[in-house]
Amino acid sequence: xxxxxxxxxxxxxxxxxxxxxxxxxxxxxxxxxxxxxxxxxxxxxxxxxxxxxxxxxxxxxxxxxxxxxxxxxxxxxxxxxxxxxxxxxxxxxxxxxxxxxxxxxxxxxxxxxxxxxxxxxxxxxxxxxxxxxxxxxxxxxxxxxxxxxxxxxxxxxxxxxxxxxxxxxxxxxxxxxxxxxxxxxxxxxxxxxxxxxxxxxxxxxxxxxxxxxxxxxxxxxxxxxxxxxxxxxxxxxxxxxxxxxxxxxxxxxxxxxxxxxxxxxxxxxxxxxxxxxxxxxxxxxxxxxxxxxxxxx
Numbered sequence: 190x191x192x193x194x195x196x197x198x199x200x201x202x203x204x205x206x207x208x209x210x211x212x213x214x215x216x217x218x219x220x221x222x223x224x225x226x227x228x229x230x231x232x233x234x235x236x237x238x239x240x241x242x243x244x245x246x247x248x249x250x251x252x253x254x255x256x257x258x259x260x261x262x263x264x265x266x267x268x269x270x271x272x273x274x275x276x277x278x279x280x281x282x283x284x285x286x287x288x289x290x291x292x293x294x295x296x297x298x299x300x301x302x303x304x305x306x307x308x309x310x311x312x313x314x315x316x317x318x319x320x321x322x323x324x325x326x327x328x329x330x331x332x333x334x335x336x337x338x339x340x341x342x343x344x345x346x347x348x349x350x351x352x353x354x355x356x357x358x359x360x361x362x363x364x365x366x367x368x369x370x371x372x373x374x375x376x377x378x379x380x381x382x383x384x385x386x387x388x389x390x391x392x393x394x395x396x397x398x399x400x401x402x403x404x405x406x407x408x409x410x411x412x413x414x415x416x417x418x419x420x421x422x423x424x425x426x427x428x429x430x431x432x433x434x435x436x437x438x439x440x441x442x443x444x445x446x447x448x449x450x451x452x453x454x455x456x457x458x459x460x461x462x463x464x465x466x467x468x469x470x471x472x473x474x475x476x477x478x479x480x481x482x483x484x485x486x
Contacts, residue, residue, distance in 0.1 A: 223457035263433040269352035270414035278361025286369040319344040404476030
């Protein structure tokens with residue numbers, strides 16, 4: 190146990206204050222830049238206090254960047270991916286822990302190995318499947334010599350295509366598995382003696398006990414899904430299906446588009462895109478911490 194002394198307490202508080210300043214300073218600079226006009230924001234040094242163009246900058250960015258639609262798209266995708274990951278991870282971990290079959294650990298390690306295969310690595314085959322989700326089944330039928338012609342199911346430019354390839358999660362499965370392993374066998378046995386089947390045991394017993402884990406996983410996965418850039422950029426070509434993260438490239442055109450970046454508007458757009466996941470983390474921080482460290486059942 191570490192002894193608490195006035196010197197150590199003071200050093201700890203100074204260290205935490207320094208870390209807070211280092212964390213907040215870049216965000217403060219971005220906010221200040223978003224409140225000035227184009228001329229002021231390009232001065233050296235940049236003013237460290239907010240200006241008077243906050244409402245004008247944010248109103249212009251919201252309108253020109255179509256952030257009403259794109260942030261709605263991001264919200265739908267983030268909620269869909271989060272819900273899908275929680276459902277799939279909890280069910281797969283439930284199967285691995287509470288059902289006794291020979292290949293359950295093989296399946297677990299196959300899922301765990303996918304941590305080494307992020308979306309960026311499998312982006313080409315994933316896009317090929319998304320362009321026609323039934324093509325793997327068609328190829329399987331052709332290989333088996335079964336004369337079946339499946340219709341084409343195109344997932345491009347759709348919420349299904351944005352959500353479905355992202356719902357599998359080895360991290361969530363591992364987190365739920367580690368929690369389910371701490372559930373006493375007597376609890377499952379008592380539920381079985383009361384006549385509860387596997388689904389009822391899962392819904393009425395395991396899910397209420399794992400609400401802290403669910404909150405922690407939901408926080409992580411919401412931020413992950415909201416910040417997705419490569420996959421939405423690849424499969425969405427219609428303006429009404431763009432997400433907020435991909436919309437930022439139009440606010441910061443850069444030299445490739447033949448015009449200098451308008452940094453005050455770019456900073457305003459950045460804060461707009463940052464706000465929803467930041468609010469989720471702030472609101473969920475208590476449950477997030479409990480889900481990572483709580484050991485009570």
